[in-house]
Amino acid sequence: MTLFTGHLSATPVLAALAMAVSLNTAALAPAGAVDIQRVVSPGGIEAWLVSEPAVPLVSMQFAFDGGAAQDPADKPGLANLLSSLLDEGAGEIRAAEFQERLETLAIEMSFDADRDAFYGELRTLTENLDAAVDLLRLAINEPRFDEDAVTRMRAQVLASLRRELQDPDAVAGRRWSQLVFGEYHPYGRPVKGTLDSVARITADDLRAYRERVFARDTLKIAVVGDIDAERLAPLLDEVFGALTQQARLDPVPEAALPDGDLTEIVEMEIPQTIIRFGGPGLKRDDADFMAAFVVNHILGGGAFSSRLYQEVREKRGLSYSVYSYLYPLKHSALFVGGAATRNDRAAESLDIIRAELARMATEGPSEEELDKAKRYLKGSYPLRFDTSSKIARQLVEIQRDGLGIDYINIRNDLIDAVGIEDARRAARRLLGEGGLYVTLVGRPDGLAAPAGGG
The missing domain is CATH 3.30.830.10 (Metalloenzyme, LuxS/M16 peptidase-like)
Known part of the structure; x- marks a missing residue:
């Protein structure tokens, strides 16, 4: 604020x-x-x-x-x-x-x-x-x-x-x-x-x-x-200098994420259905995190170039925007995505999203997709540092993640080091090993709330 x-x-x-x-x-x-x-x-x-x-x-x-x-x-x-x-x-x-x-x-x-x-x-x-x-x-x-x-x-x-x-x-x-x-x-x-x-x-x-x-x-x-x-x-x-030396933090347990798929429908009288989806992710210190970061760019983090954008919006016009991102937390890690579509197209949109997640988990990215993603992620990195506030915030996050004072200088090398087998392994771990958690808000046709659910 x-x-x-x-x-x-x-x-x-x-x-x-x-x-x-x-x-x-x-x-x-x-x-x-x-x-x-x-x-x-x-x-x-x-x-x-x-x-x-x-x-x-x-x-x-x-x-x-x-x-x-x-x-x-x-x-x-x-x-x-x-x-x-x-x-x-x-x-x-x-x-x-x-x-x-x-x-x-x-x-x-x-x-x-x-x-x-x-x-x-x-x-x-x-x-x-x-x-x-x-x-x-x-x-x-x-x-x-x-x-x-x-x-x-x-x-x-x-x-x-x-x-x-x-x-x-x-x-x-x-x-x-x-x-x-x-x-x-x-x-x-x-x-x-x-x-x-x-x-x-x-x-x-x-x-x-x-x-x-x-x-x-x-x-x-x-x-x-x-x-x-x-x-x-x-x-x-x-x-x-006057602050106490040691914080008195309450212990926070590691979050136990649900097994299997979960779907919740929240009925709301609106013409569109808001879709939130995701599943277990990778923590920031995981050896495959950088590969998963590149994979997510290809899947849904790359705006107009991503697979989800192409399949959901460009080819079928189901949603104005569709996206995904990695959300590593201190006591958990998630892969998160979202879209908005007409109520009568919600089931179709969700089916396409599920299919693209499954395809990425099974096949991984292509060599061409990987090369393009790496070039973009390396070339766009300086945009995170174009003001003093952005630089300072990035440096605080690098410290909090324990990445080292030289991380800015080696980050693009870490992206370069992601090979096709690294990307495919990360895709399997990110998208193929856990359930998919879905919340839909609206009145989605062809989808029913679970018995006793929202």
């Missing part, structure tokens, strides 16, 4: 930020040439730094292990609500003044939570770095959680949840996760929570989560922009 709401033309400072952002893409080096430094503060806090003085802008991204998986079982949505409140007053500064300072100084500060991590981002002009760092220090270490702020942000989350109850895409995604993980694993609980659970979250819950999860031992930091190691090192201690 981006919390900076100022208009870039409002002040000379904001106009300068707009110019800095526009220059950002041109100034930063391509991915293969990124020079990453490991910086350790006097207090022992580590960050990865890409120093680029050509643009007067600094971007910091960071993450703590935990995320929504650390929400109490009876209060899902806690981490998500916390992410909206850290800049709603901190220290002696109340919410309105905190937001005003961010806007006046053109500082962007945002927080968000996914299933496994809690993220933060800071972007500022170099001339305002000291003030930005101080505001971030307060937000992380001394959030106020005033009653009026909690009430206001809770109301925004509840309004969003009510809208999502009528959004077939949101319903499909939520019900698919529940189908796969069940009601007892943390991954089966909605990241944003429910109307009931969010209504019961208190300021004490928010404080308790922050105190358990925000700790130095799981912290990963990346900084990109107009700053050098000498200046960064003490700032790391200023922002994060």
